[in-house]
Amino acid sequence: MTWNKFVLPLVLLCLWGLQEEAVQACSCLPKHPQQLYCNADVVIKAKVVGVMPGTQGGPPTKYDIKHITTFKGVKTVKLFVAIYTAPNSALCGVTLTKGTEYLLMGTLHSDDSLHVLSCDFNQPWDAVSVAQKNLLYRYREGCDCVIKSCSSFPCHMTTSKECLWTDFLPVKMGRRDQAQNFACIKNSKGFCAWYRGSEKGYPALKGHRMIWKTFVLPLVLLCLWGLQEEGAQACSCFPIHPQQLYCQTDVVVIRAKILGVMPGAQGKGRPTKYDIQHLTTFKGVKKLFAAIYTGPNSAACGVTLAKGAEYLLMGRLQSDGTLHVSLCDFYEPWDALSTTQKNLLSRYAEGCDCTIKSCFSFPCCMTGPSECLWTDFLPEKMGVGEQAQNFACIKSSNGCCAWCRGSVKNTQL
Incomplete structure (x- = not known):
């Protein structure tokens, strides 16, 4: 696991808005890609083929695009041929590179034009992880869930519809594992939990299904x-x-x-x-x-x-x-x-300095970076044993412990 130096979120928010000519800056509160997906009107994959710069007091910047795939939004025969953004970064405008393919999450205006801002999701397609690409087909299953940011301890879960997002804890800054590889998915009983996207080649539409059994006290x-x-x-x-x-x-x-x-x-x-x-x-x-x-x-x-x-x-x-x-x-x-549990036998020792903290009912609280919340015995999850069968609490070189999923590949033991 690679860990970058800690940068205060407040500093990030300030730096994002700095630019030479503008008096007013643009700042965005960090959001999980799934939150941006659920808030967006349209999510597409597109290639930028041209640009017409906008002006501060005039029209917005227009990017001509080749619309490749629609993941969410209007299912019209007509594809988008352009996307619009503010003329500069102070107004939350984005800069896209001609010839590059992007994953874009934007807002549909009343004139049916598609607009994207720096606070939306706009990443080069090649920079999106394989797991995240596959999760684009599952994000909608968790739009009723609440992704709750945790940037310092203690972190509290107060309802069964919450998923704790811990990518911005100081010891995890820069890794963004949950943002790049996980979605908060809701099951048929209304319980939300992190689900890891398939790492098989995109698209892997038949990902693993979560199985939920009857509750036993x-x-x-x-x-x-x-x-x-x-x-x-x-x-x-x-x-x-x-x-x-x-x-x-x-x-x-x-x-x-x-x-x-x-x-x-x-x-x-x-x-x-x-x-x-x-x-x-x-x-x-x-x-x-x-x-x-x-x-x-x-x-x-x-x-x-x-x-x-x-x-x-x-x-x-x-x-x-x-x-x-x-x-x-x-x-x-x-x-x-499970195959993952067999493979984890060679990794369990890496987390013997961690504390696995049982969570039987809400709220569940993490009080330090060396803890992993074990939620298999929450009422809605009884009988599944997902964390027991597939995860180990592993300690990084920085002393932070986190759940690590075992490999699903068969190994000779």
Whole structure:
């Protein structure tokens, strides 16, 4: 991750308006491209083929264009042949280069002429990221959402329709990852969340769909985990992100195949023993384990593993050198893990100095740059596990932590 020097937004606003001849300056409050898209009357891709300069007291500057694609706006047979702007930067006029293709978001005037200003979006097409180009087909899905700027801590989310835009935090200035790669999308239940655009070649119209499952209260989950027929005492676990478990000092992370089982006995204090074929070590001691141990039943936080199945196991190393796993640890069939989660196993360690902060209800608050908000357990998102399955909280060289999506490419693990 590349980080530029911090420049105060106030200074930016002042500098944008400076020009030699004008008394009045033009200043624009930073906005996410999706906000500009939703506010624009027309969004097009066009090539500039000529220019007729305007004058301060007279007509606006006219750019002759070749209209290539319409992403939003009028669907008329007639294409735009020109776009207009103010005659200079003090009046928020833009300067476009002849022969260059642009993505333009403008306002349609009563005479059907299209106008664009420096406060609108006007970027050379080649400077727009592949993800952003593909998101042009999805921006409209989030026009009912609220993109809330966060330029200093704490940052607050107050409703389920908000997405926190953190590109202007001091430690992130210049990177603009959310602006270039993400859209704030609304699901069928009215919940808004950041969605990463496809990085496949443009256009990728069949991007990933967000899947939303039925809401299950965390409290109900905690109770059900402990239910079993014979135990008087139940086992309950507080939800924890897989990376948080990975980072705990006594945790060993391995991939293993279950070969056999020797049941334990609660009254005799004997744990259940699973014989394993140790396949891969992702974290921990450099030795091969031949067995893993767990409680004799679910009331004692014991887990049930299937013979012949391969698992990703995050267990705890005991003083006698044995490896134990419980219901409160991570144990998932290898084939049930997402490709991104498998690839993130090699990156989890980069965020062990970060703090993953659980958000169960609004408002959610970030109090420092080393925090990542974990929102998988908000009511509208229960059962999806998007951040748990696909993201890690990674720390940059500047000490700022942010969610990083794992690669979707298959790698040999």
